[in-house]
Amino acid sequence: MREIVRTNDAVLVSAIGALFDAARIHHMVLDQNMSVLEGSLGVLPRRILVSDEQERSARRLLEDAGLAHELRPEA
Template identity: 60%
Template sequence: MKELIRTNDPVVLSFATSLLNDAGIHSLVADQSMSVLEGSLGLLPRRLLVESERAGEARLLLVDAGLGSELRTEK
């Protein structure tokens, strides 16, 4: 899986996840349960992951939706 977004903003994650799901691209928000360790302060960022073979397609979709500035750089 490839990491596309790393953020503390739940609205960005929700929007991106919804876009990907509507396009049929499986995604996973990692580190959601870390709030137990951090005391629900929202300090630790959540990561949006997609299937490696569909990462390019997902990236284009998120850029078209205006989330280009949220994307992690490709490695």
């Protein structure tokens, strides 16, 4: 799994998840429940990971959706 997006924006996390679900791109959202520890302030970013095999497709999908600026640099 590779981290593709890191953000504090819960709406963006939801939108990206919907895009990936529609495209059948397997993904995981990490640190989603950390708000319990931080007091729901939204300080800790959520990380979206995709499988190594689908990273290129996921990046292309986000670029096509106008979200290229949210992508983490490729490793």
